[in-house]
Every structure is written in structure tokens, then in C-alpha cells.
Amino acid sequence: MSEYKWRYAFFLGCVIPNRYPMIERSIRDVFEELGAEILDMPGASCCPAPGVFRAFHIPTWLVIAARNISIAEELGVSPLTGCNGCYGTLRDAWYDLEHNPEEKKHVNELLAKVGRQYKGNFEPKHVVQALYLDMGLDYLKDHIKHKFDDLKVGVHYGCHIVKPSDKRPWHGEYENPQFLDEIVEITGAKSIDYKDKYMCCGAGGAVRTAVKEVAADFTREKLVNMRDAGVDIIINCCPFCHLQLDLGQVEVNNFYKDIIGEPFKIPVIYITQLLGVAMGMDPNRLGLIKNHDLKGVSPFIPIDRFLDIVKEQII
Amino acid sequence: MSDNVEKYIKRKVHKGMSTKISQKFIDAGLEKIRACINCGTCTGSCPSGRRTAYRTRSAIRKALTGDESVLEDIDIWMCSTCYYCYERCPRDIPVTDMIIKLRNIAVEEGFILDSHFTLASDIFYATGHGVPANDPEAHKQWRALRESYGLPPLPPTVHSYPEAVKECQTLMNEVGFRALLDNAAKLKAKRKAEAEKIAKEKTEEEKK
Numbered sequence: 001m002s003e004y005k006w007r008y009a010f011f012l013g014c015v016i017p018n019r020y021p022m023i024e025r026s027i028r029d030v031f032e033e034l035g036a037e038i039l040d041m042p043g044a045s046c047c048p049a050p051g052v053f054r055a056f057h058i059p060t061w062l063v064i065a066a067r068n069i070s071i072a073e074e075l076g077v078s079p080l081t082g083c084n085g086c087y088g089t090l091r092d093a094w095y096d097l098e099h100n101p102e103e104k105k106h107v108n109e110l111l112a113k114v115g116r117q118y119k120g121n122f123e124p125k126h127v128v129q130a131l132y133l134d135m136g137l138d139y140l141k142d143h144i145k146h147k148f149d150d151l152k153v154g155v156h157y158g159c160h161i162v163k164p165s166d167k168r169p170w171h172g173e174y175e176n177p178q179f180l181d182e183i184v185e186i187t188g189a190k191s192i193d194y195k196d197k198y199m200c201c202g203a204g205g206a207v208r209t210a211v212k213e214v215a216a217d218f219t220r221e222k223l224v225n226m227r228d229a230g231v232d233i234i235i236n237c238c239p240f241c242h243l244q245l246d247l248g249q250v251e252v253n254n255f256y257k258d259i260i261g262e263p264f265k266i267p268v269i270y271i272t273q274l275l276g277v278a279m280g281m282d283p284n285r286l287g288l289i290k291n292h293d294l295k296g297v298s299p300f301i302p303i304d305r306f307l308d309i310v311k312e313q314i315i
Numbered sequence: 316m317s318d319n320v321e322k323y324i325k326r327k328v329h330k331g332m333s334t335k336i337s338q339k340f341i342d343a344g345l346e347k348i349r350a351c352i353n354c355g356t357c358t359g360s361c362p363s364g365r366r367t368a369y370r371t372r373s374a375i376r377k378a379l380t381g382d383e384s385v386l387e388d389i390d391i392w393m394c395s396t397c398y399y400c401y402e403r404c405p406r407d408i409p410v411t412d413m414i415i416k417l418r419n420i421a422v423e424e425g426f427i428l429d430s431h432f433t434l435a436s437d438i439f440y441a442t443g444h445g446v447p448a449n450d451p452e453a454h455k456q457w458r459a460l461r462e463s464y465g466l467p468p469l470p471p472t473v474h475s476y477p478e479a480v481k482e483c484q485t486l487m488n489e490v491g492f493r494a495l496l497d498n499a500a501k502l503k504a505k506r507k508a509e510a511e512k513i514a515k516e517k518t519e520e521e522k523k
Contacts (some may be wrong), residue, residue: 005489012470012471013397014446015446017448017449017461017466017470018444018454018457018470018474019446019448019457020464021457021460021464022464024464024466024470025464025465025466041471041472041478042471042473042475042479043471043472043473043475043476043478043479043482044471044472044473044479045443045444045472045473045479045480045483046439046443046445046446048439048445048446049445050467051395052395052416052434052445053430053439053445054434055396055415055419055422055490056418056419056422056427056431056435056492056495056496057422057490057495058343058415058416058419059485059491059493060488060490060491060492060495061485061486063453063489063490064483064486064487067482067486081480092317095345102342109488110486110490113486113489114482114485114486116482122472125335129496131503140325148432158400159395159396160396160398163397163398163399163401163402164335164398164401164402164409165402166369174398174402175402176511190409191464199362199397200362200395200397202395203395203398204396205392205394205395205396205397206392206431206452207363207392207393207394207395208390209430209431209435210389210428210430211389211393211395211436213368214363214367214393214438215395217366218362218363218366220365223364229350248476265467268450269394285464285465287464291461292460292463294456294459294460294463295456296456296465297459297460298460
């Protein structure tokens with residue numbers, strides 16, 4: 001086996017492994033194909049979610065986040081997450097601890113009780129950050145086998161991959177980031193501009209758990225704007241946004257059926273699913289073709305429409 | 316500057332910062348709340364405020380002036396933590412972090428929604444995951460879905476390491492999370508009982 005160019009500790013979080021395992025599969029496979037070794041983080045927990053558990057008790061959020069980061073530190077690499085929420089937590093906790101020595105000392109006193117130590121010597125990274133900043137567009141381009149010239153994509157960034165911008169690696173850019181669009185466009189697909197593109201999906205901050213109708217109303221607005229712009233599919237980089245745009249789309253069709261006209265049926269695809277299929281990988285394995293007869297599982301909006309558009313390019 | 320003006324400014328600042336909530340902000344290093352000029356950029360940037368009664372400016376104002384009604388209002392739980400208010404605040408106040416801190420104070424006072432309490436206590440504290448897949452019956456299909464993608468039925472997280480769940484619980488006990496939740500449950504139950512008592516008395520009064 002060839003030498004790996006990069007090594008990461010894969011921080012799974014909750015929604016990726018437990019609700020959208022095809023995203024986990026696609027991240028593992030795409031990173032392997034790109035020459036990045038993915039290490040498991042044994043015994044990692046919920047990050048804990050930045051808008052939910054941090055909102056209940058900041059000290060709990062911080063110490064559990066530090067414990068998770070310490071597992072990656074033991075492996076001697078950066079924790080890598082595919083989730084904006086986990087990224088928000090790991091990155092904010094890392095930033096806060098590195099800027100507050102007293103807090104760091106206190107967290108380590110707590111961690112000592114379970115025989116752990118947080119050092120802070122590895123920067124938590126997002127999957128998209130690793131693709132864009134560690135590997136770079138030119139490197140990714142060399143691995144693209146199929147070009148999807150007819151595909152119109154509505155790119156959804158989500159919030160915590162770019163904000164708070166002082167704790168993110170994008171040089172303060174938060175109003176109009178382009179990095180995810182650029183990754184999408186190396187597959188030949190066109191990123192379509194739509195109204196309020198950078199708006200939140202509505203799920204975060206414990207809103208989905210509090211009042212599903214409110215979360216779905218954010219989603220409705222996004223879906224209306226995407227449909228008006230004529231997008232074929234949605235590409236995102238966060239499993240919670242993914243869930244909200246996929247399962248939430250069903251909820252929008254239900255809660256707001258009187259005001260949306262036609263029900264929405266826009267396929268929702270994670271960035272490494274798109275990259276993987278463009279790199280010539282098996283769409284079955286990437287979760288782009290249904291290969292089981294399980295009921296009540298993701299995806300909730302069929303993705304056949306995506307394959308219909310790109311099938312001539314991948315045969 | 317005349318003495319009167321100086322006195323006036325001092326008095327306002329002192330009064331504004333002597334409330335329980337604002338003191339908690341200062342203790343948490345969030346004294347920047349004092350810089351708020353109530354301009355409304357936060358509310359204007361808020362996607363939640365466009366569809367709910369949540370008004371960021373108003374919540375921050377109430378926190379600053381010590382209006383504790385802000386704690387029991389469901390409105391502060393409508394913030395999706397999108398961070399636009401934090402980014403756009405012309406006074407550089409970390410607004411979203413303030414709202415998160417405000418929620419912490421609300422939970423301390425026992426103001427937590429049932430759905431959030433269940434999520435914190437029965438799911439996160441119990442399993443170590445916020446969205447678990449280990450219930451023998453209810454999550455069967457999710458484990459099967461994992462297997463259909465060539466993954467083990469349970470991920471290599473706390474789900475595969477029971478001692479890791481215990482470790483998280485030890486940390487959560489040590490840092491006071493369990494006690495916080497138990498106390499919130501007590502305060503909630505007490506308030507509920509009081510509300511029921513008042514309602515009952517009211518009905519009896521009406522019967523007479």
C-alpha cells in the first residue's frame with residue numbers, strides 16, 4: 001500500500017453515523033481514494049452540540065468537547081469532522097481553551113479524574129477544510145473522472161462552517177464564502193446563485209427539538225428560493241442541515257402544503273457523495289442508489305433525479 | 316461636563332449592571348453587553364426573528380436591565396445560533412454567545428422545555444450521543460442501514476465502548492451537569508404544582 005499523504009482522526013459525531021451512514025461511507029471512501037488515512041476515535045461521544053448542550057451548560061459542553069479532542073491528540077493528529085455542528089463545538093472549544101489558560105487548567109483538572117489530558121496541539125478540521133485547504137482544488141481536480149455539465153446545484157453552506165468567523169480558517173469571510181462552490185464546480189456542475197443562499201437551514205440552536213414548525217419554516221424559505229432559481233439538487237456539508245433539508249423537506253410539504261404549491265422533491269446530497277461519484281466511485285456504495293428495502297430510513301427525498309441527470313456521464 | 320450629567324451617567328451604569336442577570340454575564344467574562352446601544356442590527360439580521368416573536372435586541376436589552384421575564388420566555392430558544400448577529404454587531408458584542416449564556420441562566424432557574432430536558436437527561440446523559448442508534452427496538456433500522464453500507468451496526472463511538480459512556484457521565488457529574496438537570500426538574504415541578512393550585516382555586520372560586 002502506498003504511503004498516505006495526510007492523516008486525520010475521524011470525529012463521527014451523532015447524525016452522520018446514526019442517521020446518515022452513507023455520508024460516513026462517502027467520507028471514508030473519498031479520503032482513502034485521495035490518499036488520506038482516516039483513523040477511528042474510540043469512545044468519542046456527542047461533540048456536544050453547540051446550540052443545544054452548550055445552551056444548557058457551557059462548562060459541560062467545554063469539558064466533553066475537550067475530552068473528544070484529547071482522543072484525537074492521543075492518535076497524534078487533527079480531529080476531522082464532516083458536521084458543521086461538531087466543527088462549531090470542537091473548533092470553538094479549542095479556540096476558547098487556547099485563549100484562556102485558566103479555563104484550560106480547570107478543564108484538565110476535570111479530565112484528570114478520568115485519566116485524560118487536553119493539550120490543544122492539534123487544530124480541529126472540517127472535511128471541507130481538509131479538502132480545500134490541506135489538499136487544494138488542483139489536487140482534487142486530478143482525481144475527477146466524470147464531469148456533470150448539465151447539473152445545476154444549490155449550494156448550502158450552513159452556519160458553523162463559516163461562523164463565528166474569528167474562530168474559523170476562512171480569513172474572516174462569512175458573508176460570501178466561495179470555497180464549497182469551487183469544490184462543487186470542479187465536478188463540472190454549475191453552482192446556481194439563489195436568494196439568501198447563506199441563510200441557516202433552521203435546525204440548529206435547539207430549534208428543531210423545540211418547535212419543528214419553526215425549523216421547517218426556515219427550510220421552506222430556502223427551498224422556495226432554490227426552486228425559483230431552478231436548482232436540480234442541493235449540495236451541503238453538514239449532516240444536520242442535510243437532515244433538515246431532507247427530512248425537513250417532507251415536513252415542509254406537510255406543514256406548509258397550502259402555501260408552497262407543488263410539494264418539494266429536491267434531492268439532498270453531501271459534498272463527498274458528489275465528489276465520490278465524480279471520482280468514478282460506485283454510486284451504490286456512496287448512497288446514491290437505494291440498495292436495501294429498509295423502511296423509514298434516510299434519505300427521505302428520493303435521489304433518483306440526480307442520477308437521471310448524470311447517468312450518461314458515469315456509464 | 317456638569318456634575319449632574321456625570322452623576323446621571325454613573326447612576327445609569329450602576330443601576331444597569333447591578334441586576335442578577337447582568338452580574339452573571341460579567342462573571343462569565345461577557346461584560347461587553349454594556350457596549351450595546353440597542354441599534355437592532357442583531358434583530359435585523361436574524362432569520363428567526365423574521366418568522367417568530369424572538370427579538371434579539373429585546374432579549375439583550377432585558378438581560379442588561381435585569382428583566383427576568385426573558386428567562387421564562389420560549390423566545391430565546393428560537394435562536395438557531397446562525398451567528399449573523401455576532402458577526403454584524405457594530406459594537407463587536409458576541410451576541411450569539413450572550414443568548415447562549417442567557418439560556419444557561421434560564422436552565423439554572425428551571426426554565427427548560429420538556430423536549431430539551433429529555434434530550435439532555437434521557438438521551439445525551441444516558442447514552443453519550445445526542446442522536447443515538449443503540450435502542451434495541453426503536454433504532455433497529457438505523458443499524459441495518461449502517462450495515463447496508465458495509466459499516467459495523469454501531470459506530471466506534473461511545474456506542475461501542477460502555478466504559479466511555481461512564482467516563483462522560485463522571486465528567487458531567489463532576490462539572491455539575493447532573494445536579495443542574497435535577498435541580499431544573501425540581502424547579503419545573505414546583506412551578507407546575509403552583510400553577511395547578513392556582514388554576515384549581517380559580518375554578519372553585521368560579522363555582523361559588
